[in-house]
Amino acid sequence: MDFSLTEEQTMFRDLFRDFAQKEVAKLAKHTDEAEEPPVALLKKAVAQGFLAATVPEDFGGAALDPLSYCLLVEEIAKECMSTAVTLAVHNSLVNATLVKYGSDEQKEKWLPLLAENLGAFAATEPDAGSDTSRLATRARRTGETYTLSGVKVWVSNAALAKVLLVLAQTDGGPTMFIVDPATPGVKIGHREPTTGLRGVAINTVYFDFVEVAEADRLGEEGAGISIAQAANTQLQLALAAAALGLAEGAVALGRAFAIERKQFGVSIATKQALGNYFADCEIEAEALRHLIEYAAWLASEDKDVAQAALKAKMFGAKTARAAANLMLQTHGGYGFSDEYAISRLYRDAKALDFLGGTPQIGRVVIAQQVFEGAGLAIKP
Numbered sequence: 001m002d003f004s005l006t007e008e009q010t011m012f013r014d015l016f017r018d019f020a021q022k023e024v025a026k027l028a029k030h031t032d033e034a035e036e037p038p039v040a041l042l043k044k045a046v047a048q049g050f051l052a053a054t055v056p057e058d059f060g061g062a063a064l065d066p067l068s069y070c071l072l073v074e075e076i077a078k079e080c081m082s083t084a085v086t087l088a089v090h091n092s093l094v095n096a097t098l099v100k101y102g103s104d105e106q107k108e109k110w111l112p113l114l115a116e117n118l119g120a121f122a123a124t125e126p127d128a129g130s131d132t133s134r135l136a137t138r139a140r141r142t143g144e145t146y147t148l149s150g151v152k153v154w155v156s157n158a159a160l161a162k163v164l165l166v167l168a169q170t171d172g173g174p175t176m177f178i179v180d181p182a183t184p185g186v187k188i189g190h191r192e193p194t195t196g197l198r199g200v201a202i203n204t205v206y207f208d209f210v211e212v213a214e215a216d217r218l219g220e221e222g223a224g225i226s227i228a229q230a231a232n233t234q235l236q237l238a239l240a241a242a243a244l245g246l247a248e249g250a251v252a253l254g255r256a257f258a259i260e261r262k263q264f265g266v267s268i269a270t271k272q273a274l275g276n277y278f279a280d281c282e283i284e285a286e287a288l289r290h291l292i293e294y295a296a297w298l299a300s301e302d303k304d305v306a307q308a309a310l311k312a313k314m315f316g317a318k319t320a321r322a323a324a325n326l327m328l329q330t331h332g333g334y335g336f337s338d339e340y341a342i343s344r345l346y347r348d349a350k351a352l353d354f355l356g357g358t359p360q361i362g363r364v365v366i367a368q369q370v371f372e373g374a375g376l377a378i379k380p
């Protein structure tokens with residue numbers, strides 16, 4: 001078993017790290033304070049091919065293997081979680097879904113646009129969060145056209161997106177549609193005032209009798225939930241990588257502070273209580289890296305990655321939250337000030353408990369696997 005990166009993966013990682021350190025890091029504080037996505041930075045990401053990171057070369061993409069893509073998200077998240085999540089939602093929820101389920105015509109129509117513009121994925125509704133089967137958004141069919149009406153909430157990237165994937169109820173069941181947000185009847189609503197991830201454009205989106213051609217239905221009628229679940233699996237793997245990046249970023253901040261800060265006449269880094277924090281973070285980050293590597297390997301072998309991605313994401317959320325918490329504690333009262341970056345990481349980490357699904361629902365899915373074959377109905 002070889003755990004080392006290939007030469008190509010090492011080269012990619014260095015390139016991503018360089019971009020993150022030179023371009024992303026300097027904007028992270030401003031992005032959070034201004035509560036705006038870093039638009040100019042995203043243009044630079046386009047030039048690097050990061051908006052088509054995993055898209056096959058046939059459709060103009062960079063065709064990164066799953067582990068290289070995780071390295072991209074990890075390196076960006078080390079510096080700015082908002083930017084990492086913006087890219088992860090775009091690549092994992094939108095591009096990967098179109099690549100997997102789109103017809104050749106749909107790929108040719110939408111993927112080049114998505115190589116230069118963000119996409120968003122609209123499943124959640126005011127009354128349908130964890131339970132996306134109870135959709136109120138309707139798509140009524142007349143001939144070769146569907147008419148969509150409803151409200152979607154928490155749509156990451158919505159305000160900047162040029163492509164929306166929208167889950168709506170049809171007579172044939174929940175169905176996924178590709179929607180151009182410039183279509184009459186689509187309205188981007190207010191941005192959620194969020195605790196963290198303030199640099200992600202998270203908006204409510206209204207659909208008021210929006211006409212969508214049958215040609216823009218993704219997959220069959222009734223296939224929407226399984227498409228959404230597959231998309232979520234892709235996102236979970238990317239979020240695990242983002243969680244690792246955030247945890248590493250937090251440790252870097254805590255380490256630098258602990259070395260500099262003197263109390264009782266010595267650097268606080270010499271105190272065992274704080275050393276324990278760093279040791280715990282180190283172990284958890286290493287365990288998380290292995291969960292990610294395993295899930296990425298399954299994905300690269302086209303094996304079922306759903307459980308591995310879910311476990312990596314759930315462990316990642318816990319790891320990132322714990323690391324941000326311990327490293328904020330290391331900063332003492334300063335960590336509670338927004339002047340110190342660790343405060344942003346602490347707020348951003350919490351989003352991992354919602355994006356890609358909550359840990360409560362995740363545990364149900366894992367319990368279902370544990371009791372598979374026992375004839376028990378384990379339901380959320």
Ligand SMILES: Cc1cc2nc3c(=O)[nH]c(=O)nc-3n(C[C@H](O)[C@H](O)[C@H](O)COP(=O)(O)OP(=O)(O)OC[C@H]3O[C@@H](n4cnc5c(N)ncnc54)[C@H](O)[C@@H]3O)c2cc1C
Pocket residue numbers: 089121122123124128129130131153154155156157197202351354355356357358359360361379380
């Ligand atoms: C920052 C952020 C970005 C997001 N981006 C997107 C996006 O781009 N696209 C999108 O479609 N959605 C997005 N979401 C929505 C996200 O997917 C949902 O928040 C998540 O699925 C949970 O739904 P909910 O918030 O409605 O909570 P609910 O489903 O209402 O749950 C509330 C609480 O009850 C718990 N709960 C619910 N049912 C059960 C049960 N059966 N057993 C035990 N506990 C239960 C949940 O775990 C949770 O703790 C985003 C959310 C956030 C916070």
